[in-house]
Every structure is written in structure tokens, then in C-alpha cells.
Amino acid sequence: MVKVFKKGVIGSMTVMLMLSGFLVACSSKDGGSSTATTSPSGSNTAAPSKEPEKPAKIRVTLWDRANAPEGQNLGNNPIIKYVIDETKKVGLDVEFVSLPRAQESEKLNVWMASGEAPDIILTYSMDTIFKYAEQGGLWELDSYLAKYPDLIKNNKAALDQVGMYKGKRYAIPALKANTYSGPNMKIRKDWLDALGMKNPTTNEELYQVLKAFKEKDPGNVGKDKVIPWALPAINQSMKAFYYGPMFGFGVNMDGPSNQFYAPDGNYKNGVFTSAVATPEGKAYYQWMNKVYKEGLISKEFVTDVSSQQFTQQVNSGVAGFVDSNDTPWNMNVATRKSVPTATWVSVEPFKRPDGTQVMNKVSDFSMLVAVPKSSKNPDAVMKYLNWMVQPKNLATVQSGIEGVNWKDDGGVKVQIDPELNKKTTWVSSAGDLAIVQQGGPALNKEQLLKSVALSLPDAKQREEYANSFVTYYDIFKKFGKPNTIIDSPRPVAQKTVAAIEKSLYEGVSKVIISTDFEKIYAEMLSAWERAGGKDYDKEITDAYKAMKK
Template structure:
């Protein structure tokens, strides 16, 4: 890649502030289905075409999201028992390059611009991968998969629905695997059922009822300590997408409005979502320090210490529930269904079938590419299982034929949970009813598992509105949005937190003005042409 291209990427990355209010694609690790739950369910990978070769191994580097989950005694994201396991058993020696989850795209773009990016770069966000493809930072890999792959090539042939996710400008720029239902059902809402019972309240079913319940949680001392110290609603990175979904919008999606492609941030419905978020903030129903709580540790602390009544997060929160129960043993939780707005009842945010997209740095030579492809074959064939479940008879045992059942929740949490980050391709598939079977059998683990089983069913119960699966992968679109997003975010933050300084309606006037100034009308025209051209592809 040329120095000029690197500079253009650096310029784009510096202008692309990570949205504090934007959601993470996933609170958990990447997981994806296979035909049986115990596929490759051994702690050591079986011998195969992609098994580790004799003699010295070639090195490759791979990005990894740093979620702050590696215990000190385990090491770091760069070096721990699982990175050593990978290097001992896979066909490559892998150097893992951690990037902070909250600033992943900004960090990766900076690394690319400086020529120090990892060989394999992965993200959940297809828009970002398309942006890198259009900038020349990653390369097409169709021929390399055909030439060097066995397991992955066969898997992709058997799962043709993944092709559209991997294809940009007619070429394969990334590889992926299928999501399991637990990562399709990405988001979830939890409520303190014991607080509802104490205050004789019903679970809210509308956006208005949610505000009324939150007010009661704020004002009527639901924790019973006689102090005004409860925060009704806290959240992790998924919160804004959850709120936007109440109003059938998501700031990063395109929608078909009367057959015309429109960007969510310019819609009237988006104004309503901002007004609702502002109302929650102005009434003290959400933690007012959330703007600076970029890693959501304060929100987590409020929840786990029993000071919060509603958590906008994920359907799966083992650690958060376990820690809450340790501090407040009598706490009772219930998964909360999406609440309806004047637009109706939308589903909670749900991901597409494709999991993370793994792209190849454009500066990789063919020798490294061959090594990387064989590594991905190994990960998809056997490696993922150990990353997800740990070592058989140490962290899990097989029950009911081939379902991996956790032996000790605390041991798993300390020694295995963080390793999910390395399973960038996977063949895991689950069912809601397996969750209690897979969990440790102690009373607390079973209580949490039963709650999770209910939560995933709630999360998948209502269809989530997604008019087209992918945003237009046009350079004009990605460049405009990269410039527009931080500007829009600044305006939106001022609307939500600025009191009377800027109303939602006035804020949207500014947002639309900036959209138009940056060429939004022309981009909408290009997006419409792209949609008309790709209608069949987008089904």
C-alpha cells in the first residue's frame, strides 16, 4: 500500500471518533453453528490436513478485541495459556495484537496507516471492512481460499448464505462463519423482578410505562436502605441500539422509506429516539456519568452492587448476574421484552447470520497468506472448541451424548472465558434448552442458566427491523459517514445532555444540514442506484 494511501487512511481514522453511544456488536465472543453441539469436542485438536506441521512454523499476527477480561494471573491478551495452546497446536505461530474494544476501528485504522497493522484484521462491522477494501488496506482472497484451504473452502460452499457478507465490489475481501443463536440475539434487557414485586409494579410494555417504572425505581427506595441512591437504568455499549430500536431505527443502518434509501440519522423517527433518550437523561433515569463511562465499568458496578433496576445490555450476563447475587443474594431478575412506541413493537437488535469478518492485510505476501489460510482451517475445524469450552474433564465434561457441561463456573470464568476472543471462526451451534444442561450444576449456576434460557427466547421473540442486510459498500458512502458520524454524535450528545441548549428538533435540523453540506443528497442518490442494482443480492 502506498504512503499516500496510508495517509488517507490515517486522516480518515483521526476524523472517525468512536461513538461513545454506539453499540458494540457483541458483548460476548464470536460463536457460530455446526451440525452437532460437541463437534471436535476434545481438548487437543485431532490430526487433519490443517494440523500443526513438523518443523519451524511461520509467524502471523492477528487483531483481538481487548475487553479487559484476562485475569492478571492468566497473563495478558498477548500471552496466556490459550495463546500458548494455539501456538503449540495450530499450523502457525500467532502474535495477537489487542485493540481496545471501545476504540477498535480507530486503533486499527491508525495501525494500518502506520504500516504496523496485523496480518489478519477482523471486525463485526461490514461497513468498516468495506471501507478498508475501498482504501486498499485489505486484499481480495478468493484465489487464496481456493488454492490453500480445505476446511474453510468446504464450509463456505456448504453455507452460501455467507457469500454476500464476505463480498465487496464483486470480490471476497473477508471470510466468516455462521453465528449461533446466542450471538444473533445480541442484545437484551434485564429488570429487577424483586423491585417490581416490592413496589407492586408490572413489567413495562411501552416506552411510556418504562419511564413510569424507572421513576418509581428512582423515587421509592426499592433497595430499602432509606437513601436516595438508586439509578433506574444503566447500560453497556448496546444501550443506544436498544433505545433506537424502540423507534424502529438504528443510527448506522439504511432504511427503505417508500422505496427510497434513507440514512437512519436523518429520519423523523431518529428525532423521536433522541427525544426519548434526552427525557431519560433530564429526569435522572439514566446515570448522568455515562458519557465518560466509556468502558461501562461504572454501569457494571451500579448493577452488581444492587443500585440499578434495569440493565440495557446483553441477554447473556453470567458475570454480572453472578456478581449481583454475591452482593445481593435475594435479587431476582427477569428478562424484559422490548417496549412498544407509537411505531409499534420492534425486536431487540439482532445480528445478521454472518459472524466476525476476517480480512487479510494488503501487505501480506503469498507465503504468509498460505500460513494464515491454513491457520483459519485449523481454527474452524478444531481450534474453536477449546477456545470456547476449555479442556475436557478440567473445564467441561460431555453429557447427553455430546453437550459440553461446565464443571466449575468460577474456574471457567477465570481460565477460559477470555479465550473466546481468539475463536475468530467457529462451528458452534446451540439451542436455548441446552443452556441449563451446559451450565455448572450448582444452584447459582442453574439459576443463572434458567434466566439466560428465558432471556434468549425473549430476545428472539420479536422480529428486528432491518430493511437491507448491508449498507452500500461504496467508497463515497463510507467516506461521507466516516466524516459525518463524529459531527452528528457531537450534536446528539449536546441534545441529550445539554438541557435547554438544543432541542431534539433543533438538533436534527443541524444534523440534516451537516448531512447535506457533506454531500448527503448525492450519496443518497448513489445508495439508491446501488440498491436498485443489487436488489436480488440483498434478499
């Protein structure tokens, strides 16, 4: 059963529908079948059948990204049906509760305050886990997790890093099997080639490239239609970011990460300062203000709260540069439906004033699974997660039905029907369904070629595909840095992080489009301070001192 909670019109918000599969396969002795036993008199008789136990009901959060293909929804998707049907066999009754991705924090707060939260809640923020744990709103999971060695073994690298609060476990982190991924810059190589230009290596070179895209229209889409840099509204559900250009100005990801999609700040001389309050951050936003005024990003980006406009710009072939979680190849697939010659390629991190190059990459863990105290079934939740780490179940929630969506070729999943997969595996393509593990290990070139043997019959296309991913992985291997982990109580962040992020979502947009940069930037900085920004930074500084960072 799927229950959908809505607030207003969700539109086509990029929805992350996160499925939580679970359950441990039962042996025959655990089922309800009759077995031969010895009666008190010594004769063998059939023991009376036991009344089957009522399945344990659990409600599982699913992030709704509003990305369901036409004719598909949570109620008729075959992978969701697989999870519901298979978990029933082991005594679990799963109901998925849809949560619009853009309303995650707001809705989660309402759920927790009202005691109506699903049995499984999801977040990427340890500060959120700390807050609810401190308030007594989450189950301690140590004793429940101890019963499930398969889950412990599969997720050990993630469990060793996060999920603890004051010495007790309150969250099960999903394992990130391939850490060579994260926000990355991509550019239209076919446009660069038409202009005789190369990949930009600095922010100034990017600016010159964007101007050339705007003025010379290398894609022949019409000068009034060209979007040199595609960027959606800056909010919690934005589908593209500005990590790369901001890194290029010297802003770092020295903090413990947050839900604001940009480099978070610099740690220098024993002090942490959030990006918004650094000289490098101010210089970046002033540059963005110039880029906006010159029409190098969409004039209407602030209103694109669902990333619908951004998606259309990429898919229709009018965009030239993006910074997002997408891979170049996946963007090629999307854009080539409109422009067959479109070629997106990776861009290495920009050289900064000090000559360094850096980018963020994911850690060994991803989303955090927690169980609210309102749940009556914390053990059933662990059974669900343990069910999901079983190889067949994990493969299904990640990639679809074996023999229908993919086949195994020496340990490599080979797509059978890519068009069918687009319609049926959207619930798992973003990694939201498999809440115990996101993705598998990075493939080498030989494995990459094998993985698309059926979906890309043309040898030249397969070679392009493999080379695209090899380059993509190599950039992360060479330049990527994961976030610092502060796995200790942060009471200030628990109180202020939501207000700080809200102030930045609002303030940054105003700064970029402002006609008086200095005035609006000062107002943004003041709003950040009122929200608790300086206290937030001091808490991180003190935590790093304790960690001897």
C-alpha cells in the first residue's frame, strides 16, 4: 500500500522515492507448516497447525521526486510490488509513505512532533539525528542491530563512521559502495569544439566560455534561447548546484556537511568559518551576481523551484554548462533525444588562487535510517534492512527484476531493455529504494563495456560510454575529498541548522539577482548571524579542537 502526503501542488519536483526493503528469509521451521513430533505417549503424531502470526506492520518513508514516468506510480511499480510481496513471506507488512523531497525537513518535523512519523525515517543530516536523539525521539538501535550479522557485515564501513550519539546508535547509515561520485561540473564539448575552445580550467576561463556560448550560439539554438549555465532555484530540492565554481574561488568543504548544496566553509588557523562569511565566499557571490547580470544563467532561475525548467533546458539542448550529481553519459542520453550530436564531458576542478584543485566526493556512508520512538516495531525495521542486504533483494531494489530488467554476466549487471527500465526502475535509479546501500563498486573499463553490451549494440557508443565513466571516476580519485565527520553532540547545530539553511536559501538567491550587491550581501550576512551562524561556526571550531584536527 502506498500513502501519499501532499502539501500544495508538488508539480514535477525531482522526487526521491526512497524504498525500504526488508526482511530475513524464514526457514521451514519458522513457517506455519505441520511437522511430526513425538506425543507424550511416544507415538508420532502430527502437531496441530499454529495460527500464523500477524505480520508486523511497518511504514517506510519514500522520497517523492516527482519523476514517475507516464503511467507509473508507487501503487503499480513492479519493484515496489516485489518488496511488498517478498517481505510478506517473512512476516512483514510494508506500507510506503511518500514524502516530497523538497518538504523533507518541514514534514519530518511535523511528523516527529505529532508522533505520526513512519517507522523508518530518512535524512542525510547527522545534526537531524542528533537533534531527535537528544529529544528522546528515536529508538536506540544497538541491541536490535546486534541480531542481524548480515546487515552489520554489509554496512560495516558506514557503521564504523556515523550513526552514534553519546555512545549509542540511533541511525543505520546506508553504505556508499562507490565513493567516486558526487557533485561535478560538465560542459558541452560539441559547443567548445565549434568555438575552437578547450575545457575551462579556472573561473575566469569559465566566464569567457559562458560569454562565448551566449554571444556566438555554437549550438545554433538561437541567441535568445541559449542558457550558458543552467541552474535551478536554490532550495532544498535543487537538482543542480555550484560546488565547482565556488571551490574555484577558494571556498572549501572543511565543515561536517549540511543540506545547503554548496561548499560549506574554510578551516584556517584553528578556526572554522562558514562560506557566507569568508572573503572567498563573498568574492564568489559577487562573481555570480555579474554572471547573472550578463545573462549567462537563466533570468528566471529563482522561480524554478522544482528544477523543471532546468531539466527542460538540459534535455532540449539549449544549456552549455552544469554542476550536478548527474554523470556526463546520463546527460548525453537525455540531451541527444533532441540534439543527437550533443556531447557532455567532465570538467576537472578549477585551479584556485593558491594553485590547488579540489572537489567533494561522497563518504563511505550515505543516507541515515532512523526509527522514531512512536514506532512499535524497531526490531521489524532491522529485519527489513537485513532482508534488503541479501544479494538477490539488494540487486532487485537497486536495478530491477533479474531476467526482466537485467541479466548477470560474470558479476556485471547487463541491461536487457533500457526503454523498459526507464519506465519501471525510476524508483531505484536515484538510489532511494535501496536504503541500506547505494550503488555497487566502481566498474573498470572492461566491466563497463560488458554492462552495456545489450543496450548499446554499436561498438563506438560502448567505447564512448566506457571512456566517459573512466574519466568521471578518475577525476574523483585524483581530486575528491570526503567531508569531515563530527560524530559527537552538537546542540547548537541542532537548534540552528534549519534556520541557517533557510536564511541561506533565501539570501543567496537575492544576492545573485541584486542590483546593489553590497547592500543585499550585508543583509544576507546579518540574517545568517541572526539565525545563529556564528555560534554554529564556533561549535564546529570547538569540536575540531577536541578532535585535534
